[in-house]
Amino acid sequence: MSTTTDVNVPSPTPPGTPRVPLGQRLQGLGGNARQYGIFGALVVIILLFQVLTDGKLLLANNVAALFQQNAYVMILAIGMVMVIVAGHIDLSVGSVVAFVGGVVAVTMRDPIGLPWIAAVLVGLAVGAMVGAWQGFWVAYVGIPAFIVTLAGMLVFRGLALVIVGETLAGLPPAFIRISKGSLPPWLNYVGNMDGVTLVIGALAVAAIVLTQVRARRSLRRHDLHVEALGLFVTKLAAIAVGIGILTVILSFSAGGTPIVLVIVGVLVVAYSFLMGRTVFGRHIYAIGGNRSAAALSGVSTRRVDFWIFVNMGLLAGVAAIVTTARAGAAIAAAGQNFELDAIAACFIGGAAVTGGIGRVSGAIVGALIMGVLNMGLSILSVDPAWQMAIKGFVLLLAVAFDLLNKRRAGTQ
Amino acid sequence: MTEATRTPLLSMRGISKRFGGVEALVGVDLEVHRGEVVALVGDNAAGKSTLAKMVAGVLTPDAGLIEIDGVPVTIPTPAAAHALGVATVFQELALCDNLDVTSNLFLGRELRDGRGARDDERMEQVARQILRDLTSRIPTVRVPLSHLSAGQRQAVAIARTLIGSPRLVVLDEPTASLSVAQTAEVLVHIEGLRDLGLGVVLISHNMTDVRSVADRVEVLRHGRNNGSFDARSTGYEHIIAAITGASRAATPRPVPLRS
Numbered sequence A: 001m002s003t004t005t006d007v008n009v010p011s012p013t014p015p016g017t018p019r020v021p022l023g024q025r026l027q028g029l030g031g032n033a034r035q036y037g038i039f040g041a042l043v044v045i046i047l048l049f050q051v052l053t054d055g056k057l058l059l060a061n062n063v064a065a066l067f068q069q070n071a072y073v074m075i076l077a078i079g080m081v082m083v084i085v086a087g088h089i090d091l092s093v094g095s096v097v098a099f100v101g102g103v104v105a106v107t108m109r110d111p112i113g114l115p116w117i118a119a120v121l122v123g124l125a126v127g128a129m130v131g132a133w134q135g136f137w138v139a140y141v142g143i144p145a146f147i148v149t150l151a152g153m154l155v156f157r158g159l160a161l162v163i164v165g166e167t168l169a170g171l172p173p174a175f176i177r178i179s180k181g182s183l184p185p186w187l188n189y190v191g192n193m194d195g196v197t198l199v200i201g202a203l204a205v206a207a208i209v210l211t212q213v214r215a216r217r218s219l220r221r222h223d224l225h226v227e228a229l230g231l232f233v234t235k236l237a238a239i240a241v242g243i244g245i246l247t248v249i250l251s252f253s254a255g256g257t258p259i260v261l262v263i264v265g266v267l268v269v270a271y272s273f274l275m276g277r278t279v280f281g282r283h284i285y286a287i288g289g290n291r292s293a294a295a296l297s298g299v300s301t302r303r304v305d306f307w308i309f310v311n312m313g314l315l316a317g318v319a320a321i322v323t324t325a326r327a328g329a330a331i332a333a334a335g336q337n338f339e340l341d342a343i344a345a346c347f348i349g350g351a352a353v354t355g356g357i358g359r360v361s362g363a364i365v366g367a368l369i370m371g372v373l374n375m376g377l378s379i380l381s382v383d384p385a386w387q388m389a390i391k392g393f394v395l396l397l398a399v400a401f402d403l404l405n406k407r408r409a410g411t412q
Numbered sequence B: 001m002t003e004a005t006r007t008p009l010l011s012m013r014g015i016s017k018r019f020g021g022v023e024a025l026v027g028v029d030l031e032v033h034r035g036e037v038v039a040l041v042g043d044n045a046a047g048k049s050t051l052a053k054m055v056a057g058v059l060t061p062d063a064g065l066i067e068i069d070g071v072p073v074t075i076p077t078p079a080a081a082h083a084l085g086v087a088t089v090f091q092e093l094a095l096c097d098n099l100d101v102t103s104n105l106f107l108g109r110e111l112r113d114g115r116g117a118r119d120d121e122r123m124e125q126v127a128r129q130i131l132r133d134l135t136s137r138i139p140t141v142r143v144p145l146s147h148l149s150a151g152q153r154q155a156v157a158i159a160r161t162l163i164g165s166p167r168l169v170v171l172d173e174p175t176a177s178l179s180v181a182q183t184a185e186v187l188v189h190i191e192g193l194r195d196l197g198l199g200v201v202l203i204s205h206n207m208t209d210v211r212s213v214a215d216r217v218e219v220l221r222h223g224r225n226n227g228s229f230d231a232r233s234t235g236y237e238h239i240i241a242a243i244t245g246a247s248r249a250a251t252p253r254p255v256p257l258r259s
């Protein structure tokens, strides 16, 4: 323990006093203990299915497919966790995915025939506009988000049907690559391993280690509390090993790094920063914790609410692009139950139903837990009906476990 | 007093506010000078918090004029109040249980570094400094508010008034859940604010506290001014009489439920 530098910790326990029980020590880690728990659950589930499927789960192409199949959940869960932390909910994202997917397909096809990049930008803009529409009703009119987005669920599903009819196929191959493609092999292969993937993995590890070490050094320089060195090193080593394994597996896959993985990675980094390190993020947590206190403290709660929904719309637009590219066509029935997947990912990932608690990383891990379950059960050829039931149980268990833990720790 | 001849720091004149059928305030006047502690007292529902919330930018008056340093102002939002140099401890404390002490101290007024990014490190340093000065019994500034006792939470709420060098501090029952020792500390703190030349409005039901720290006592009754007293020279019973509106305080009698 590096108690010598913990200036703000009361007084270090004098020698000979009873050791602090583990539960309390974990609690001392704050929200981190919970975060570690969720990561642990993911690792356990991966190992479980790795054994159950005789090692098929972590075959290179399965891992690549895992990301390609679940990118939409992760993208939506990032926006949803912000919505949930602020104490709202968004039931419309599935319908918005179908609607924006239709818009993107229509703009790319004749008679409009815009280039695919332009169509993507239109899709993002329309998504943000949908979000602004819903944000207006929630933030400035004061209608509960549950109602606004329930209406949105119907409205945008209806509009999707109007725009798309049944199916709009024949989309440009360059657009479809967004979901089905991988980064081109710019670099040589190392044996059978894709060089680009290895370089990206190495850069990711380096970037994480560097930022963490710098953050820690800066905390120490300002004489602020840092976590114990042993824990810090263990954490970094675990992250490095995790990314390392993922990198090596992916580098053996048919295409190397899926493009959607890059998209998700960039979003995770950007939104973790937004939620954890910016004033806007702090205000989202404040609003979810105590809306009236935030307002009394000078937080403009309406503006924050509004932008949370604009952002959710924007991310629904990204998910729409990914989903449409993956299907190779716009389908009016696309995005069915996507809102439920995203919401479940957030709650499995430790978000609180009452708002105020939740993290982007947690939501991503929640999405991965569900994705691994899906893939593992599919490899085991479990009936989809049973898959659904099992996922339901996992959601219930995850939240119940979290609650029990919290009670035992004595918080709230 | 020489301050009395100068422009008051805060001047509220003819303030009225109604909530539906309730006349919470009717033509209320209030003046606070620099280096002066004004106690605002009155029965429950007299309108004290309503008046405080107007200075804090939470409520706007239906009628009346507010001047700060002689300049007529409207205070439409809490952020505007903060910009005018008004810091408030609300009766309901207004803290977020899910955030840690530092985040609560700076909520709505986060510090930014040169590039405009949130400056967590400087905020934490300032937070530790402030809490050390207040000798509050708060173990670390990283602890979430949900882990603190009522008294510790109140200490955090009071500490918030030290952020951003205010001119006027409004304290709505700041010692309601504090121990004797901590109450004494808050009173010393209020005297410190006065010595720094700040104006202080102290809302309290505790006459001992009021008389030990206030310069002037303003009484509100049924939303109206009901007397202004020099805190040191006026007898206890005069203030109580103004609060209750009678020289002989009515004794509540038990109401028989069955005859």
Ligand SMILES: Nc1ncnc2c1ncn2[C@@H]1O[C@H](COP(=O)(O)OP(=O)(O)OP(=O)(O)O)[C@@H](O)[C@H]1O
Pocket: B019, B022, B023, B024, B042, B043, B044, B045, B046, B047, B048, B049, B050, B051, B091
């Ligand atoms: N937001 C509101 N809506 C409706 N009525 C209100 C509101 N706020 C205050 N009131 C009414 O205004 C009157 C004055 O309330 P206020 O909170 O100012 O009293 P107070 O003097 O602070 O009392 P206490 O000592 O109990 O805190 C009360 O009759 C109250 O019911």
Ligand SMILES: [Mg+2]
Pocket: B048, B049, B050, B091, B172
């Ligand atoms: Mg009150």
